[in-house]
Amino acid sequence: MSDSASVGIIGSGLVATRVTAILSAHAVRPRMVPHVHATELLDRKIVVMAHGGNHAALAGTYLSHGISVVSCSDRMADVMAMVDLQDRAQANNAVLIPGAACMPGLSGLLVAHAARAFDQVDEAHLAMHGTGGPSCARNHHDALSGTSVGWHDGEWLQRPAGSGRELCWFPDPVGPRDCYRFGTAEPMLLQRVVPSLQRITARVSATRRDRLTARLPMMSPPHAEGGVGGLRVELRGSRQGGRHDEVVGIADRLATVAGAVAAECVHVLLKGGIEPGVRILGAEGLPNADILDAVLSNGISLHRYVGN
Incomplete structure (x- = not known):
């Protein structure tokens, strides 16, 4: 089966469209189907799950058929349910990459990238601003209620x-934003990526209205696509006997970011050589530096804070 006939994509929204565009630019023309026709992709080698809703159950079905999966879901319970599919992935000689989006996703790649400046990293503090599309906006709304x-x-x-306000600075044009705790799998994933971490926090930007209405239905329909969003990763640790900080980040449309991350994960899987199992971006077992370079080659700029 050629590369063009070996990849399928579930979804028709912004992220799925971005993934298709990037893959097509590299002579990989995936088959795109809606969620209700997901069984039509059982003849693929790799499936990108870029639709709204939960992914874990369907991802398990694909793995049982020996099909590798790249999931763009960022829902906490859904992502952790996919992490638990390790045995099924290994038993069927397949790879599952969960959380292949912005945060989680690019965040793990940036942690692995920035960690190279340390002798040992012991703190990671992450923040995100913005949403990709309607499904992402609904997840953002729900994640501000419940538990972080x-x-x-x-x-x-x-x-x-929705608690724990902290002013976080993102690359321009996003700038400073009030950010709060939210329901995300990111801390649990990062603890696996960098076991030496002693403190991990993850926050998302929110307005007062966002927080007050988080436990209510959305008051207005989400926009077709959010504006420019941002991701900020701050690491703290030791280097050459002293304390050291690194802050890196991006400012771009989050659907563009998620699409680039998912597409470059597909390219890595097509090349082969990845051991079967659940592979978290940023952790050992994936060529994280190569994936990050490929993501940035799609016009996404990496910023690094320089100062005191």
């Missing part, structure tokens, strides 16, 4: 989502 999870000195801490 953080890693603090070797213990998991649960705090109310």
Whole structure:
């Protein structure tokens, strides 16, 4: 089966469209189907799941057929359910890359990239601004209610989502934004990516209205595509006997970012050589530096804070 006939995409929204465009530019023309026709992709080698809703159950079905999966889901429970599919992926000689979006996704790649400037990393503090499309906006709305999870000195801490305001600076044109705890799988994924981390926090930008209405139905329909969003990764640790900080980030449309991350994961899987199992972006087992370089080659600029 040629590369052009070996990839399928579930979804027809912004992220799915971005993935298709990037793959097509590299002579890989995937078959795109809606969620209701997902079984039509059982003849593929790789399936990108870029539709709204939960992915874990369908991802498990694909893995059982020996099909590798790249999932763009960022829902906490859904992502962690996919992490639990390790045994099924290995048993069927398939690879599952969960959270192949912005955060999680690009965030893990940036952590792995920035960690190279340290002798040892012990803190990771991440923040995100913006949404990709309607499904992402609904997830953002829901994630500000319920419970957030953080890693603090070797213990998991649960705090109310929407609490813990912190002013976070993103690359221009996003600039400073008030950010809050939210329901995301990112801390649990990063703890696997960098076991030396003692503190992990993840926040998302939100307005007062976002927080007050998080437990209510969305008051207005989400936009077809959000504006320019941002991702910020701050690492702290030791280098040459002293304390050291690194802050890196991006500012771009988040659907563009998620599409680039998912598409470059497909390219890596097409090349082969990835051990079967669940592979988290940023962790060992994936060529993270190569994936990051490929993502950035799609016109996404990486910024690094320089100063005191």
